[in-house]
Amino acid sequence: MEFNLSEEQVDIQKAAREFAQGEFDPDEASDYDRNGQFPLKILKKACHLGFIGMHFPNRYGGQDLGLLENILVVEEFCRQHSGIGVALGLSDFGSEMILRFGSEDQKKRYLPPIAKGERVSSLAYMEEDQTDGFSFFSTVAIRNGDGYLINGKKIFVVNGTLPGPMIVLCQLNKARSEDQVALIVEKNGDGPVLSMMGGQIGMRMVPMVSLTYNDIKVPQGNLIGNEGEGRSQFVTFLNEMRIEAAAMGVGIAQGAFDLALTYARQRVQFGQKIASFEAIRNKLADMVTRIEMARSLTYKAAWDLDRNGGNILLNYMAKMVSAETAFEVADDAVHIFGGYGYIVENQIEHFYRDARMVNVFGESGQTQRLLIADRIIGKI
């Protein structure tokens, strides 16, 4: 057993923390949040210092590091500001589909601009009235000359308005659920019809859109891997993504806790610092303990993925615990701020809203519980 981060990991964590503290301006962040604007300027700086795509190989603009290093950065960013952190964390959303399964040509073409912040990736999988997980899509790709034609509609596509490659999961053969393909669609002139999903309570800097595909042509060269592999690629991607979402939860929780602790030490009521009241002390103790549990589980899941290729149970658990912790801790933090907590300028309420989004990202906790149960109980 070895619970220490390596020296390099500690350095990365520290660098990310210092970057976030220096560059995430609270007032600017509130503006981005209020206006639903992507923090492109900050992304570019983060990319310049190598914080995005560090898990890509060197030759694709990365640093050959693992998921654990990647999530240390995501955690620190979310800790400093939940909204900016999540937006930066999701700026390479779906790129792992290309990284893990793409051709050499695709990797060379798509990954370096993402690591540089010139392009922001997206992945379109969710659909209206999805009935049973992601085993079947009503968006279809049909073979057409040297390529495919896509028809259908995807919703909740993050980064949908930003320039960059979009991976679309499609059904190749309507009848067979195994026959899914992942296709890379470029967002240029005659792409899919895009409409905003409308404002959301949290993660407001991340543009979310719905996309309608009417006979969208995709060249053969944009197929990721082989036909029929879409589903398994996506499942592998989600495993990695869940851990990243868990790290967002840990960071959000830690950030809300930091502010609440500082506030509780300063705020005086009844002639005492409120941190001297046991009701508040109990809350702070619970908060910090929950964060430590969530972080341990998340790091373990990331470590396991880097070392052994991942463990699905750990992934579900890490995401479930971290997302729920993020929300509970943010809730307690707002509470410790009292009425001040409800006012935007005090910079705590966004943790509450953003935490709630992390909760339903991927799957909600309820879904995760059932998935964990499926695994541990098996056939009965």
Add this chain to the structure above:
Amino acid sequence: MNFDLTDEQKKVRDMARNFTTKVIAPRAKEMDRTGEYPYDIMAQMASLGMMGIPFPKEYGGGGGDWVSMHLCIEEISRGDVSLGALLDVTTSVAGNEIYSFGTEEQKQKWLIPLAQGKEIGAFGLTEPDAGSDTAALKTTAALEGEEWVINGSKQFITNTGLDNASIIIITAKTRVEQSGRTTISTLIVPKGTPGFTLGERYEKMAFHASATHEVFFDDCRIPKGYLLGDIYEGLAQHLSVLQTGRISVAAISTGLAQACLDEALTYTTKKYQFRQSLLESQTIPFKLADIAMMIELSRTIYLKAAWLKDQGRDYTLEAHFAKLFATETAKKIASDVLNMYGLFGCLEKYPISRYFKVAKLFEIVEGTSEMQRLVIARKLLG
């Protein structure tokens, strides 16, 4: 024992429910989005007599009881909690305080228009350094001849930004006794008095249709006769009407929780027509069962508190139970229902996103959960 509502109480509840369905619910989302204050809705509520339900007819009221008032607050809040809070502050707190402690002249002057809903009331207790610790206030009122001269500020004050808000009832330090103790009294300050100004409207997480502002008093002069009740008992008076306010916050939260359940039932049955299995399994249906149970318990305890008040009996414990239970469960319910929606619940176009953001507020206002527990524990331990 009799758990039935009287015909009169049912009439009030049904009237408010009808009004909410027809008038408030269709407007709630837009009100919250734009932050525009719905004066036309307030006027209709006034003409239905909602602000005056528990006050005698001679003071412009409906001659009803506090049970009816709270049924009305619950139903209104089911459509929009900011209007529920408007009723709480105007009737249960400001109107109630003048009715309970005011002189005949004060009742004629201020209670009647409040009860008729022609004017809206506000109360100002909280200050930057006096939140839970209400006695730590710094605002002073000095008697100079025939006038009180007020200096200081109050923060987070509901209703103050409304054009039709007429008065704010505040607590202030009025004198220093020989012992060095300060006396806290309650004063009625009409809006528009020179030296009384409003700060910027707060940018809040939600609750945008409620007019919350900071208020400042800078050599603000009011006649001596605007002192409300006993000069020595200002804080006690104010806290006693806040007990009624706690029942009202419980009723608001119950209405909010009910709105969440209403949403959950329509949404789950609609959404899961494709996934019948979800309704036949246990995760969602058991959650719905818990939610319905918690709402019924919230409603029962706030009604008991209101009934005790109507009987003229002590309702301290019940008011605190109601406030604590109804607000904490409403927050949990909103969060659970949002979960059922999955990601859709986070979109502002669905009411549950609004319910979720606003539910947290009620655990904080009119005494945080900790203050409720403190009072309950003190009462138990003597």
